[in-house]
Amino acid sequence: MKPHLLPEDIEAFLHGKIPVTKAMEIRVESYEDDRLVITAPLAANHNHLGTAFGGSLAAIATLAGYALLWLELGDKEAHIVIRSSKVSYDRPVRGEIRAVCVRPAESTLTRFRKNYERSGKGRIKLGVTIVEEDNVCVDFEGIYVAIR
Template sequence: MREIGNPHPRLPLPAPGQEDDPAVFLAWLREAIPMVEHLGIQRMVRDDLTLAWELALPPSLNDKGTGFGGSLTAQTTLLGWCWVTLWLRRHSLARDVVVAEASQRFLAPVTDDYRITCFPEHDTGPVELADSLAARGRGRIALIQQLWCGDTLCLEAHGDYAVLAAD
């Protein structure tokens, strides 16, 4: 059981040239952040610039039988954190990531299982983050998260994530 004030051990970095196994990363995430077990994440997919989760709606139901805004907000924020963490791991960097700022716009009710995608707000974001880390040892990146229920965009979120300096 996790104890307050004690950081969870980091997942070892993948071997150079190898990617994180999504199942291994999600298993670690469930241990590191206990609420993840209850989010309904069914699958994680990623490519060079996009990270996506497919999620079941039942764990996030509200009293109206649709998606609970607080749960959906937590999921978008966490997906952004995962995007930055996995980007760092891909670049063989073990660093702490924190959300510096986040906002959401709710556009339509979530009425079924859904997917959330996350990608940089600007195409140059990852290069600028890499340059900042190399020059100053820390950096920030702006990400967009979109929650889709079928073909309907239900929520759009924006987050600024900070990569802290090495210990």
């Protein structure tokens, strides 16, 4: 089973591997058995209207999926990339950006891990939502690929 890392360890990994996460002031709020929550302040990620910039929202959602997959895979040497994504912006984000990536079903993760172990490559679909005051503002779906 994978080791359970502290939020600050995950943050340090992300800041080291993806430097823009530091500029965006990305923080890992929590990593539980069923979800990963990443936050970023509006001040570092706003647009000309004073709401969260769409590019920042897409980047943070992409990052949440990336980080959850990295944690679930437990292989620090794996190359994780996003193959495709779909995002819908349903409401503006006017405060802190809070991206939630829910862990997929165990059967989905098992299939992904088996493919990765067998062929050195695995593909999985992950969903991320950005929520504010219990409202879904952004709905993101990404296909991620892990390569050994």
